[in-house]
Amino acid sequence: MVNFQFYRGTYGGSSISQESWTYYAQKALTKLKQYTRDYVVTVPEDSPDADKMAVCAMADIYATYDAIGSGSAGPVSSLKTGEISVSYAVNVSAIDLSEKGQARALYEAARQYLDIYRGVD
Numbered sequence: 001m002v003n004f005q006f007y008r009g010t011y012g013g014s015s016i017s018q019e020s021w022t023y024y025a026q027k028a029l030t031k032l033k034q035y036t037r038d039y040v041v042t043v044p045e046d047s048p049d050a051d052k053m054a055v056c057a058m059a060d061i062y063a064t065y066d067a068i069g070s071g072s073a074g075p076v077s078s079l080k081t082g083e084i085s086v087s088y089a090v091n092v093s094a095i096d097l098s099e100k101g102q103a104r105a106l107y108e109a110a111r112q113y114l115d116i117y118r119g120v121d
Helices: 004-011 018-038 050-070 099-111
Strands: 040-042 076-078 115-117
Touching: 004 018, 004 050, 018 040, 018 050, 018 099, 050 099, 099 115
Parallel strands: none
Antiparallel strands: 040 115
16 A cells, blocks of 8 residues: 555645545556556666655545536646646536546546557557
């Protein structure tokens, strides 16, 4: 499990509270494990913490969709960590809130850090 200190310090996350971290990190880790069963997932050699970074990015996605669903936040149209920036959409229609849209957002968050091969050999 990726700890909260990694999320805040190394990943640079700020949208998830320490109290909520375990819940979202566990959801993200479970989804990442599903990807490793369904696809070929590798950690790039030059990024040994890429799997942890992917968990953080996916946890942020889960937290964002929950916040949008509860009405406590607007949708994130883009995200920045380090050199990547965060932009908030003006309205909820700017992002796909469907189950398929959420699945796509989670997959893309993981792909920012990991090599995921969907094809067959």
